[in-house]
Amino acid sequence: MNGAPERRAQVVGTGLIGGSIALALRATGWHVTGADRDPSRSDEAVERGVLDAVGHDPAAAVTFVATPVGSIASAVSEALATTSGLVTDVGSVKAPLRALMADPRYVGGHPMAGSELEGLAGANADLFAGRTWVLTPVAGTDDLAFTELRAIISAFGAEVVALAPERHDLLVALVSHVPHLTAATLMRLAEERSTEHRVLLRLAAGGFRDMTRIAAGHPGIWPDICAENRDAIVAELDELIGSLGEVRDLVAAGDRDGLSTLLEAARRARTNLPARVATPELLTELRVPIPDRKGEVARLTTVAAEIDVSLVDIEIAHSAEGDRGVLILLVEAAEAPRLVTALEAEGYVPSASPLEAGP
Numbered sequence: 631m632n633g634a635p636e637r638r639a640q641v642v643g644t645g646l647i648g649g650s651i652a653l654a655l656r657a658t659g660w661h662v663t664g665a666d667r668d669p670s671r672s673d674e675a676v677e678r679g680v681l682d683a684v685g686h687d688p689a690a691a692v693t694f695v696a697t698p699v700g701s702i703a704s705a706v707s708e709a710l711a712t713t714s715g716l717v718t719d720v721g722s723v724k725a726p727l728r729a730l731m732a733d734p735r736y737v738g739g740h741p742m743a744g745s746e747l748e749g750l751a752g753a754n755a756d757l758f759a760g761r762t763w764v765l766t767p768v769a770g771t772d773d774l775a776f777t778e779l780r781a782i783i784s785a786f787g788a789e790v791v792a793l794a795p796e797r798h799d800l801l802v803a804l805v806s807h808v809p810h811l812t813a814a815t816l817m818r819l820a821e822e823r824s825t826e827h828r829v830l831l832r833l834a835a836g837g838f839r840d841m842t843r844i845a846a847g848h849p850g851i852w853p854d855i856c857a858e859n860r861d862a863i864v865a866e867l868d869e870l871i872g873s874l875g876e877v878r879d880l881v882a883a884g885d886r887d888g889l890s891t892l893l894e895a896a897r898r899a900r901t902n903l904p905a906r907v908a909t910p911e912l913l914t915e916l917r918v919p920i921p922d923r924k925g926e927v928a929r930l931t932t933v934a935a936e937i938d939v940s941l942v943d944i945e946i947a948h949s950a951e952g953d954r955g956v957l958i959l960l961v962e963a964a965e966a967p968r969l970v971t972a973l974e975a976e977g978y979v980p981s982a983s984p985l986e987a988g989p
Contacts, residue, residue: 636661642688642705642712643667644675646745646848647720648696649753652680654786655694657755663687670752680753688713692782694739695719699854706730714754716779722802723858724766724795731795734772734924738795739780740764741788748848764802766795767928776927777944778829789940792931803862808870811863813845818942875928913942913985914966915958918978930957930973937972939965960985 641652642663652662652675664681666672675681693709695702695717702721709717710733718739720729727738743761745752762785767776780790793801820838856863880888920926927946934941942960961969966982973980 638663638687638690639692639694640664640687640709641681641694641696642697642916643696644672644680645696645749646747646752647741647743649675649680649750649869650743650755651694651696651741651786653721653753654756654758655782656680656682658782658785663812667701674750677871678750678753686712689715691715692779693717695721697858698851699723699858703727703730705820706736710736715726716775716824718779722806722855724798724894726858728795731766731984732770734770735775737771737776738766738798739779739783739816740798742785742806742845743788744844756787761788762791763788764791764793764798765931766793766798767925769928771928772924773927773946775814776931777946780944784943791935791940792928793935794932797936799859800862800865803859803866807859807863808866810844810847810852811856811867812870812924813842817842817845837892849908858967871970912935912963913960914963914982915985916961916966916969916973916982918957918980919953920978922955926955927957928980929976930959933972933976934959934961937968939969939972962969 633668637660639660639662641648641655641662644652644664644666648664648666655662661682662680663683663685664672664675665685666675669684672681672684676684690713692715693713695705695709696719697705699721699978702719703726706717706719706727707730710730715735716862717733717736720739720741724738724740731738741758741761741763743757743763745757753820763786765776765780765783776792783790816838820842838959838969846856877889877892879885915948918930920930927944931941931944939961942962944956944960945958947956947958959969963984970980970982
């Protein structure tokens, strides 16, 4: 024993995501307590080694709320009232929780990860490795709370992105909610046709299977998601329906050039989806003087997300004077000039230097 204090965390909700968070926390040295609305599931989590113990831990330094979307608000409120640590959640809709974000210890979150397996059977400590995890800090978010939570999640192997709650909901409607509904609709059409043509589903090869894979996800969570993010989902469905109408017209008109242009643009966009970076020689360190007030880290990280610059790491260095600090950001070298320009437009004065590779 080295005498270091034990880091304690708790997870509320021990399904696929909650169980995976618990395993990731334990893998990085945390003692993890958990609870579930179904007591048998939390008991099973202990038996499987997902949790150290069942119950509520008032000494938890961080609480992850991994309940269905409709019950997140009450679980977050309870965690804020009964612990003094950080609180976050994993729900895919954030704007309805904005009032709770007035508490500087609560930072909304959403890991963009999942599995075709359900519940504890699919729980995996590596579920978040290489995946995006969105945090939604607001003006009142405590900077240290945000950076500490970001460090905990980064230790899971996730890439952390900061977005405003409303912005998150609009983007997730496009990249997560509407794709799931689209996959479910395609699967329904195929199932209806299969009653007429029994061989159809045998012909459903790679492309169809890849596109509809997410339709195998747990259906029980989606009514709540669609209710909580209704406006954004409906708006994106309208855009999709309109775009499909345009494709239909190209096909109906036999417009080969129009189809080629559309398909080439789609191929190019798909090929250019961002990949992760990591080698030190490809990174730049930005040092940004900031006032010592709440919300500055949230503001800067949101600026980076809005211009699609990934932050590899964040550190706060407080100055001796006490009313200023320096935010240290690691970014891809190729992206650093864009972030410098964006920060200067916001009134900051960043300085940039290459990160030297280790021996």
